[in-house]
Every structure is written in C-alpha cells, then in structure tokens.
Amino acid sequence: MVASIDSLSYHKPALLKEVLTILEPRSNNNFVDATLGDGGHALAILDSTLPNGRLLGLDADDQGILRAFERLKKYEGRVCLKNYNFNKLEQAVSESQITPISGILFDLGISSWQLDSADKGFSFKDQSLDMRFDSKQFTTALQLINTLEYKDLSSLIYKYGEDPNANRITRAIIKSRPIVNAEHLTEIIQKAVPRRGRKTNPATRTFQSLRIAVNNEMENLEYTLSSLMDFVTKGTKIVVIAYHSLEDRIVKNFMRKESSDCLCPTSILVCQCNHTKKIELINKKVIKPSAEEMLGNPRVRSARLRACVVI
Ligand SMILES: C[S@@+](CC[C@H](N)C(=O)[O-])C[C@H]1O[C@@H](n2cnc3c(N)ncnc32)[C@H](O)[C@@H]1O
Incomplete structure (x- = not known):
C-alpha cells in the first residue's frame, strides 16, 4: 500500500x-x-x-x-x-x-517519510520494530534485539551507533527480553541512560545502529x-x-x-x-x-x- x-x-x-x-x-x-x-x-x-x-x-x-x-x-x-x-x-x-x-x-540513509512512518519500524513509537527497507528481506530489528548475544549486540550498538553507553544499554536490553516493540525498547534505553539535559533521545543511536545492521x-x-x-x-x-x-x-x-x-x-x-x-x-x-x-x-x-x- x-x-x-x-x-x-x-x-x-x-x-x-x-x-x-x-x-x-x-x-x-x-x-x-x-x-x-x-x-x-x-x-x-x-x-x-x-x-x-x-x-x-x-x-x-x-x-x-x-x-x-x-x-x-x-x-x-x-x-x-x-x-x-x-x-x-x-x-x-x-x-x-x-x-x-x-x-x-x-x-545514503533514510527518507523522512520512512523515519516518520508508523509501520516501517524506524520511529520510537512504532509497533513493529521492523526497520527493513525491503520487506522481502529476512531479518528485522526486533529479531536482532531479541536474539543477539551480549558481545554482538553491544559491539553493533557501539560500532554503528557510535554510542559510548553501548554496554550499559545492552545489559538493560538483555535483562528486559523479550522486547515487544519500539516503544518498549525506547523506555528501556531511557531508563538505562538518563537524558541529563541532552536534546536527543538516548535511544537515537541504538535505533540507528539497528537500521544499519538490518539493511547491511x-x-x-x-x-x-x-x-x-x-x-x-x-x-x-x-x-x-x-x-x-x-x-x-x-x-x-x-x-x-x-x-x-x-x-x-x-x-x-x-x-x-x-x-x-x-x-x-x-x-x-x-x-x-x-x-x-x-x-x-x-x-x-x-x-x-x-x-x-x-x-
Ligand atoms: C536519503 S533518502 C534519498 C532521498 C532522495 N534523494 C530524495 O531527494 O527524495 C535514501 C533512500 O535510499 C534508500 N536506500 C538506502 N539504502 C539503499 C540501498 N542499498 N539500495 C537502494 N536504496 C537504498 C532508502 O530506502 C531511502 O529511500
């Protein structure tokens, strides 16, 4: 559609x-x-x-x-x-x-409508946590977040999200599995890494890292x-x-x-x-x-x- x-x-x-x-x-x-x-x-x-x-x-x-x-x-x-x-x-x-x-x-990267869309899986409020550009592709972000081992997930968030809090975020994610949707993931990250006056949402870098990994x-x-x-x-x-x-x-x-x-x-x-x-x-x-x-x-x-x- x-x-x-x-x-x-x-x-x-x-x-x-x-x-x-x-x-x-x-x-x-x-x-x-x-x-x-x-x-x-x-x-x-x-x-x-x-x-x-x-x-x-x-x-x-x-x-x-x-x-x-x-x-x-x-x-x-x-x-x-x-x-x-x-x-x-x-x-x-x-x-x-x-x-x-x-x-x-x-x-490169992503279009504004993809980021804002309710069903592509890129936004903090999305229900699917999908993130595939191409819906025929196999792995979604939801699968990665629920199945990757600690070492792989933290290095993915560190490498592609360039997030210095990657270890702390990964520990919180693994403790809260299964993650059900983007809102759930955002809440977990926000609790693990408080904003402390920062303008950007602390989940931004993790979301970016998942998108980069899902789409190779x-x-x-x-x-x-x-x-x-x-x-x-x-x-x-x-x-x-x-x-x-x-x-x-x-x-x-x-x-x-x-x-x-x-x-x-x-x-x-x-x-x-x-x-x-x-x-x-x-x-x-x-x-x-x-x-x-x-x-x-x-x-x-x-x-x-x-x-x-x-x-
Ligand atoms: C920043 S947007 C391009 C915006 C475009 N220049 C415009 O003016 O509207 C990037 C687009 O590239 C697509 N894209 C990202 N990686 C791709 C790839 N490997 N192959 C084909 N399309 C890709 C995304 O789906 C997205 O629509």
Whole structure:
C-alpha cells in the first residue's frame, strides 16, 4: 500500500544546489539515482535534462519506489524505476539500456517519510520494530534485539551507533527480553541512560545502529562502490552523500584509492601494485550543508558530500 502523500510531506533533498552544480545536468543527459527516495534530486535532474534525458532510479524500499513512481509520473518515458538494492546497480544499468551515463548519485540513509512512518519500524513509537527497507528481506530489528548475544549486540550498538553507553544499554536490553516493540525498547534505553539535559533521545543511536545492521548498509556501500569501476565509463560523475562517519570513511577510502596511481606502502620505492588511477576528485574537501540549509532542514546536519569523475 502507498502511504498517502501530500507535497508537504516529501523528503527535502539534501545539498540539492551543490549536487546540481557538480552533476551539471544538461539537455538530453542521462543519470542514475541509486537512492531515489521521494525523487527530490531526480525531479530537479529531470527538469534540467529535457526533452530526452533519461533517469534510472533505484530504491530498496518497496513502498518508497511506489511513492517515487507517483511523483515522477509526469516524466513517463524518461524514467526507469526499479525496486532494487543498489548492490544490483550494474544489472539495473544493463537492463535499462540507459547510456551513456553522465552521473550517478547516492544519497545514503533514510527518507523522512520512512523515519516518520508508523509501520516501517524506524520511529520510537512504532509497533513493529521492523526497520527493513525491503520487506522481502529476512531479518528485522526486533529479531536482532531479541536474539543477539551480549558481545554482538553491544559491539553493533557501539560500532554503528557510535554510542559510548553501548554496554550499559545492552545489559538493560538483555535483562528486559523479550522486547515487544519500539516503544518498549525506547523506555528501556531511557531508563538505562538518563537524558541529563541532552536534546536527543538516548535511544537515537541504538535505533540507528539497528537500521544499519538490518539493511547491511555498510557492506552494500563498500561492495557497490568497489564494483562501480567495472562498468562506469569516462566522464561519468559519481556523487555520494553520507550521513554517518563510517559511511563517509568508506566513500573517502574508495575515492582515495581509485584516484591514486600507486597503492604500495611508502616504504616500497618502486611500485609493485601497478594500480592506475581511474577517477579524478571533484572536491578535494568534503562538502557540508550550509547553515541556511540546516536551519530549514535540521535532519541534513550530518550530510557529507564527496564527488569524483571517471577519467
Ligand atoms: C536519503 S533518502 C534519498 C532521498 C532522495 N534523494 C530524495 O531527494 O527524495 C535514501 C533512500 O535510499 C534508500 N536506500 C538506502 N539504502 C539503499 C540501498 N542499498 N539500495 C537502494 N536504496 C537504498 C532508502 O530506502 C531511502 O529511500
């Protein structure tokens, strides 16, 4: 079922001006939006690539792709939308036969409607504690929280939630099992880690860590970026917006590696790796949202944009 949508509830595209400045969409150019969401970036790209520029859009969320389909209906014939994880990007590109590709955008993380939705499982009040982008996937957050052993659960909360209270939270969770829903989990965390004047809910980081684990977000990103070089062609721009420091590190390492001519340790005087650079960085320093954008859209505050072009 598609959640009812009015234009006010669409996700606000992050760093839109910056994305367009880098991608420079022009008449008849083709693009890939690997994380379509509500299609905010896609819409702006399609408006700039009239009359025949095409866009391939992917989203792992089966409800999300239907929302985007509704919103982008007016571009029928110019859009090809697929409910695919971006780890199948090469297959999607080949099936769509959209070539050449001027740019690929990854705007990682989660859409506002997913976060606010009563049944996706991402909100503190949700009944399901599901958190799967793709409802065909097997494991939910509820299963993880009720079955992981102490060591695995605390390292998941520490690594993906970057929460210094991971051990304390894990002890409280294990003592209170079975956890029945998100509200229950939130209460347990709030009792274990009092707010003490903090603005954010103490459960925020645990929820984030569960979402990242349920959807294999880091593994998918690492795999997809490393496989890009097998099928992108000269001139294609790659833009990635990350919202988590681990995610951003994966992007940074990928771009550093592929923009280097040699990967040998500095102690080796004559190159033995024969690696050649395949991309040029577009922005040497990471791009962050302006104060003005953060004021209008606080959810964008952790966004970090990196971009490169295939040479
Ligand atoms: C921040 S939102 C994108 C918002 C979009 N740029 C817009 O303007 O509306 C991220 C989207 O990526 C999707 N997503 C996250 N990981 C994905 C993956 N591995 N494959 C495909 N889609 C993914 C989520 O379901 C979500 O809809």
